[in-house]
Amino acid sequence: MIEILSATALATVQDFGRFGSLGQGVGTSGAMDHLALALGNLLLGNPEDAAAIEIPLFPFEVRLVQDCAFAVTGAACDATLDGQPLPPNWVYQGREGQVLSLGYPTSGSRAYLCLAGGVDVPSVLGSRSTQLRGEFGGLDGRALQQGDRLAALRPGVSAVPLDFGVVAPSLALPLQVDGVPAMRVLPAAEYERFQASSRAAFWRGEWKITTQSNRYGYRMEGEPLVPIAPMEIRSHGIVPGVIQVPHGGQPIIQMRDAQPSGGYPKFGSVIEADLWRLGQAPIGSNVRFIQCTYEEAVEALETNRRYLREVSRLVDVHREGAKA
Template identity: 75%
Template sequence: MIEIISATALATVQDLGRHGSLGYGVGTSGAMDNLSLMLGNLLLGNAEGDAAIEIPLFPFQVRFLEDCAFAVTGAACGATLDGQALPPNWVAQAQAGQVLKLNYPAAGSRAYLCLAGGVDVPQVLGSRSTQLRGEFGGWQGRMLQQGDRLPAGRPGLAGATDFGVGLAARALPLEVDGVPAMRVLPAAEYDCFSEASQAAFWAGQWKITTQSNRYGYRLEGEPLLPKQPLEIRSHGIVPGVIQVPHGGQPIIQMRDAQPSGGYPKFATVIEADLWRLGQAPIGSHVRFIPCSYEQALDALEANRAFLDATRRLLTLHTL
């Protein structure tokens, strides 16, 4: 069991998301960087989709109330356990009373605190992810607060600890002119926009504005303008869809996106690259790369190959 001793807001319990309920108006939620979540669970020998704590604001501190193995993945946040530095993507053993502190990231924007056996909160509609808008799932359906106590699924002393693996961003790099990039598929209304706007989307850098959160990333750049005014009925949307409001500044739907919306769909960030977007800090710039459906599937396979290679390394480590 751990106790939250930080007053920093916005940390939530997340797993790989709530699937199969979009038809009932329930969004997916889930980790903004699912690759880091799966990596942390892999380090601990957990099930791939076990719940963890997603931390987007720093510093963040927890106290272990009982012995428990843990892993910190995602953003390189200079983690310390009772002042002892821990490398990124590292699994360690905490003893009762020790304090884990996550500092401001040197790279990335979200860290994941994974506990042995996962964060043990009830499942709601097949997931432990926090659904903030609906106020259910996770820990009491809300952001974590100072004084909250969350149990681990498998507390106690662990086997092999004090080891780690490389950062996903280094193993799976993707940049354009030194700017982090995401691969994108054109969406239903792409051809309704002017050729100049289409070209500007691919050629420009897009700033992630301060109006961004788990629901959506609002971008700032050259306005994307349709060839003529568009009136569209509300329709189903999923995380990754890039919609364009009347002002021309696009919005990328993120993990807490509502399941429907009426803005034109310009494009979609592929599922394999949503973790990259989840690690892009507010105020930073990103680029977009066109890809095909086949390339999107290949990208998913590359992510899986990274996890499989990590699993083989961990097997050798524990022999």
Template identity: 55%
Template sequence: MIHVLQTGPLNTVQDLGRFGYRNIGVTSSGAMDRLALTVGNLLLGNEDGAAGLEIQTFPFCVRFEKDTVVAITGADCNASLDGRPLPPWWAMPVSEGQVLELGAPLRSARAYLCFAGGLDVEPVMGSRSTSLRGSFGGLEGRFLAANDRLSIAEREISAVPGGGFGAVPPETALASHFPAPEDGVLPVRAIPAGEHALFGDEAERFWTQTWKISSQSDRTGYRLSGEPIMLASPVEMRSHGVVPGVVQMPPAGEPIIQMSDANTAGGYPKIAGVVEVDLWRLGQARIGSRIRFIRSDVAEARAAEQALQAYLEDIRHTAPTLIQALATMSRR
């Protein structure tokens, strides 16, 4: 059990998402940075999709009411355990009564707190993710509040001696496949979508200009501010299915990127689709930050996906070995 001592709005229980129900209007939800949640679970020997906490408003503070092992991934949020600083992307044992505090991130937007065994909340439609729009899943379908208590699933806990261990952050380990921001502008790879040609010569400016993530952005979608992109001629479209990563262009000409709580259908023209492997980086982009779309292709997206999977497999196989080695050292 954990006891939430301090939290802001919009901090929720999330796993990797709820799938198979978009045909009846149910969004997938799930972590905005699926990579960070997955790494946190791998460090603990959990299933990839075990439920954890997505924290996007700070400060955040919890007290542990049982001994367990936790991992903190995602944004570097100046974490501390009983006042002792902790590194980012780190797994460590915690004891009953200890207090974990997360402060405002140095960069990025969201931190993830994972627990050995995962959070034990009731699954809804096969997922423990919170759907704030639908008010179901997670903890009563809502974001966390002070004095909330959440149960941790019962699981035999492997010893993690000493101060714990961590993973190399993906932006470092995968630097050759995920270019760093230039002058504060995050490059986001995308592929032209079904209605790209309807924008004629205007479409080129979609790729060449810098866009700003506006304050009208949330888990459903990022609204971008910039010089509007207009259709070459008016067009009427029926609503069609959309998924996270789809970039729609409303009549005002400023794009909307569908995110984890993406609408299940919409009628705005689709100018592009963000490659799935780049969505974790968008999930860490702050409101007010700037992005630029990079025209990509399937081959480049597959190469980045293969590199990411290799990174995860390395952690999957290394973490248990490291735990065992540290345990052996501590017994000497």
């Protein structure tokens, strides 16, 4: 069990998300960086989709109320345990009374604190993820507050060897254009209904993630995307990753807490395999977009899976070596 010490954490409990309820108006929620969540869980021997704490604001501190193994992944945030530095993407055995502190990230924007067995909160509609708008899931459907306590599903001293780490996804799977973090995008239904100059500008230019961005959507700032003719579209189903263009021409990218329907024209969609990259891009930073095909999008998902399989292999090698 852990106790939240941070007064303004804005952290939430998240797993891979809530699926199968879009038709009832319930969005997916879930971790903004699925790879970081899966990585932390693999280090602990948890199911990849076990619930963890997603931390978007720093510094962040928790106290261990009882012995518990944990892993910190995602943003490189200068983690310390009782003042002793912990490397990034690391798994460790925590002891009762110790304080884990996460400092301001030097790269990335969201850290994940994974606990042995996963965070123990009720499952709602098949997921432990927090749905802030609907106020359900996670811990009472809200962001964590100072004094909150969360239990681990497998507390105590770990039965398997710990104290090791792996290479972060950002280093193992780099993707940049001219030194700027990039995400691959599939053109969507209304793509061809935008002016050719706007389509070219979207791929050519940098886009700033504005301060109006959050888990619901990222509002981007760049050269306006101009339609060939005004478009009026009925509300229709949307999912995380969809890039919609309001009348002002500045796109909005739907993120994990996106509502399940909307009526703005769809310019494209950030592929599922790259949503973690966008989730780790800091507010105020610039990103680039790369046009891709459906086949390339599917292959990108497989590349992510290969990375996680290699992590799983390295974890097994470490544990077998520690037993020898």
